[in-house]
Amino acid sequence: MAQIVEPRRIAELRRPADRRTLLAVGAMLVAVALIVSVGDPGRIAWVRTFFVIFGALLIQALPFVMIGATAAALVEVFVPIGTLERLSRLPRPLQLPAAALAGVAFPICECGSVPVARRLMQRGLMPSAAVTFMLAAPVLNPVVIASTFVAFRGRTTLWTMVAGRFLLGMLVAIAVGWVVGNRSKEELLKPNPEEAHEHLLELGRPEARWRRFFVHLGNDFLFMGRYLLLGATIAAAIQTFLPASVLTGLADRQVVSVLALMALAAALSLCSESDAFVAASFVQFGPSAQLGFLVFGPMVDLKLVALYAGTFRRGFARTLVLVAAVATLVGALWVGVAFG
Secondary structure (H helix, E strand, O other): OEEEOOOOHHHHHOOOOOHHHHHHHHHHHHHHHHHHHHHOHHHHHHHHHHHHHHHHHHHHHHHHHHHHHHHHHHHHHHOOOHHHHHHHHOOHHHHHHHHHHHHHHOOOOHHHHHHHHHHHHHOOOOHHHHHHHHHHHHHHOHHHHHHHHHHHOOOOOHHHHHHHHHHHHHHHHHHHHHHHOOOOHHHHEOOOHHHHHOOOEEEOOOOOHHHHHHHHHHHHHHHHHHHHHHHHHHHHHHHHHOOHHHHHHHHOOHHHHHHHHHHHHHHHOOOOOOHHHHHHHOOOOOHHHHHHHHHHOOOOOHHHHHHHHHHEOHHHHHHHHHHHHHHHHHHHHHHHHHHO
8 A cells, every 4th residue: 555654753853762862961960969978968958858849840741741641642643734825815914822822632742843843844834933833832822821830829919820821921922923014935944855755656555654753752752751851851950959048139130031941941952741840840930931941942942943044044033032032021121020
């Protein structure tokens, strides 16, 4: 039986986590504990605090990483891409808001949204709408909103964080799509030689959908889990070992605090299903800075910059990062003015 095979761009652009990542993080944690206990036993309480914060972040975030990986695998395997292509039938003024809101129904992680956006452009969706969906889906999807609710439950800022993340994420994505304007896909996308081979015929039995589902689920969970381990380690180290006066000094300055957490979100490269728990751990910072972390990170981080550079032309990739940063900063500062 003939089967139409599409290249797996996601698999090529990212490698599943392997044992080396887990061993490296584990070895680093053990080394820290040994060095502190031998070199300065009086500071063993710091190590206990570090492991408490690290463990709490993992325990809270891992279920949402699993749920997010499951949802992304279901969308990848069982939801036809043509469903999103129907956005092109809407009037042009409605395409950007509709593309942003489509992220509610299509819970795709930030890495998966980049090749999906490219595919949508190739199939005729307006490039500005495809870019809007690409940025909005990792922020607006229900798993991310649920994890944000759980991370901030019991706090006075709960609904500011939940509603603020949803609305600000949608507005930033629409702002970037608006800047794209009427540019064509040829102006945005880098040429890809592999597209000439997208519809090669391969003889053999089609792979079962459920098998593909579990392959995607395993790869996505391990991939997200790797960044969660690294992010939880760094966040716990900052909370434990960085002097409180430094964090307080940053948090007391509105613009600096937002920029600091935006930069940290970009550096940590967390998945959007788990980043709310890390943001919530920075209790010294106000809601505006935490929203900057939660909105900017799923749109621009180190792994995404590499994906953008490989997918889009250099000029547009720079524009995307700049507009997302400015729109997030301005929106987060308005939240700070309105809610403190």
